[in-house]
Amino acid sequence: MPESISAPRPSLLRRITTALTQWIDSDHCPDGAEKMRTEPDRVDLVRVMPFVVLHLACFAVIWVGWNPFAVWTAVALYFVRMFAVTGIHHRYFSHKTYSTSRAGQFFLALWAGTTVQRGSLWWAYHHRHHHQHSDDPEDAHSPHVHGFVWSHIGWITSRRNFPTDYSKIKDLAKFPELVWLNRFDLVVPILFAASIFLTGVALEAYAPSLGTNGPQLLVWGFFISTTVLFHGTACINSMAHLMGKRRFKTDDDSRNSFILTLITLGEGWHNNHHRFQSCTRNGFYWWEIDPTYYGLKMMSWTGLIWGLKPVPQSILDEGAHADHHASVAAASAERAANQAGANDYSSLRRIVPVATAMAVATATASNVVVPKKAEGPAIRKDLSEEAHGLNAAKPTPPTGHQPPSA
Ligand SMILES: [Zn+2]
Numbered sequence: 420m421p422e423s424i425s426a427p428r429p430s431l432l433r434r435i436t437t438a439l440t441q442w443i444d445s446d447h448c449p450d451g452a453e454k455m456r457t458e459p460d461r462v463d464l465v466r467v468m469p470f471v472v473l474h475l476a477c478f479a480v481i482w483v484g485w486n487p488f489a490v491w492t493a494v495a496l497y498f499v500r501m502f503a504v505t506g507i508h509h510r511y512f513s514h515k516t517y518s519t520s521r522a523g524q525f526f527l528a529l530w531a532g533t534t535v536q537r538g539s540l541w542w543a544y545h546h547r548h549h550h551q552h553s554d555d556p557e558d559a560h561s562p563h564v565h566g567f568v569w570s571h572i573g574w575i576t577s578r579r580n581f582p583t584d585y586s587k588i589k590d591l592a593k594f595p596e597l598v599w600l601n602r603f604d605l606v607v608p609i610l611f612a613a614s615i616f617l618t619g620v621a622l623e624a625y626a627p628s629l630g631t632n633g634p635q636l637l638v639w640g641f642f643i644s645t646t647v648l649f650h651g652t653a654c655i656n657s658m659a660h661l662m663g664k665r666r667f668k669t670d671d672d673s674r675n676s677f678i679l680t681l682i683t684l685g686e687g688w689h690n691n692h693h694r695f696q697s698c699t700r701n702g703f704y705w706w707e708i709d710p711t712y713y714g715l716k717m718m719s720w721t722g723l724i725w726g727l728k729p730v731p732q733s734i735l736d737e738g739a740h741a742d743h744h745a746s747v748a749a750a751s752a753e754r755a756a757n758q759a760g761a762n763d764y765s766s767l768r769r770i771v772p773v774a775t776a777m778a779v780a781t782a783t784a785s786n787v788v789v790p791k792k793a794e795g796p797a798i799r800k801d802l803s804e805e806a807h808g809l810n811a812a813k814p815t816p817p818t819g820h821q822p823p824s825a
């Protein structure tokens with residue numbers, strides 16, 4: 420008999436036991452994390468049960484009801500934690516666009532832990548990987564490669580995407596307190612949920628006029644707010660490479676979208692961000708609102724963080740140049756459309772391309788050949804790789820746009 424070239428799959432019982440242990444210890448990989456990462460994409464039904472429960476628990480609103488205090492608590496916790504997703508998971512741990520002390524870093528990791536999006540190190544590893552492989556077959560959540568649904572929610576349920584590759588985030592993995600929070604990534608969410616529940620219990624006892632209670636505040640402040648927070652964040656993975664405009668000719672399909680910016684407190688300027696990742700703001704110009712940046716700026720006044728990195732003038736000039744050419748092209752296209760009498764259905768002209776792009780992305784999910792835009796020379800993907808100590812082969816930057824050192 421010829422020897423099998425692929426290793427046999429572990430037994431069902433062993434896989435279930437492993438997944439249950441990983442609920443508590445996310446670094447538990449009996450067969451090695453490297454081996455897990457090379458598996459094909461496959462939803463781990465046992466491992467994702469906490470994620471499923473997070474969603475199903477929202478239906479408990481049928482029994483606990485609602486009141487204005489509970490709903491506003493959910494809204495407030497959405498934005499406070501969306502700020503943590505963008506300002507901490509993304510702009511600090513993933514890209515190091517500002518500095519803080521070791522104690523400050525630990526505080527930021529605790530805050531980011533309340534978002535229930537696994538550990539900051541897991542988050543940073545996957546995000547840096549996205550920038551290295553944007554919209555190519557290695558990208559875990561490219562809508563062009565995997566389709567809309569997988570890039571939105573499927574990839575995070577895949578067994579191969581659970582382990583953290585600490586070798587890709589050496590600058591963070593040298594802090595044992597961060598590794599501990601990343602390894603036991605349910606600790607902070609459980610403490611957070613318990614504190615919301617106890618707050619509701621206390622309010623029922625000491626401020627009954629508010630009309631809320633422990634179970635109701637838990638459902639609104641934790642389960643509903645966290646579920647909406649996840650989907651708001653996931654919109655960047657699934658839609659920020661489909662919806663909006665491309666200012667910079669990056670070698671991926673990242674786009675700038677005002678709607679996604681409102682949902683994510685500034686992350687919608689995704690094409691800007693793919694062009695230059697080492698600055699603290701994603702809205703490069705004053706008219707591109709970036710609430711996360713404004714919040715980080717205010718935090719810098721307290722001394723908790725410092726060293727916010729500006730957008731280099733060369734990048735601003737490049738963007739202004741691209742905007743000028745785009746407006747000239749749009750004006751001539753408008754004139755041509757008017758002459759052709761095709762200026763009706765203007766709203767449809769905006770909506771249809773987005774809907775079509777999402778449908779095509781999903782329908783062609785199995786096709787890993789990513790269509791590239793024929794728009795001239797591409798710009799290198801990850802300008803902050805060197806800042807993170809990543810060793811992937813890098814394409815040569817285009818002449819005239821040398822990235823400044825981060
Ligand atoms: Zn990024």
Ligand SMILES: [Zn+2]
Pocket residue numbers: 549553659660673689693
């Ligand atoms: Zn992206």
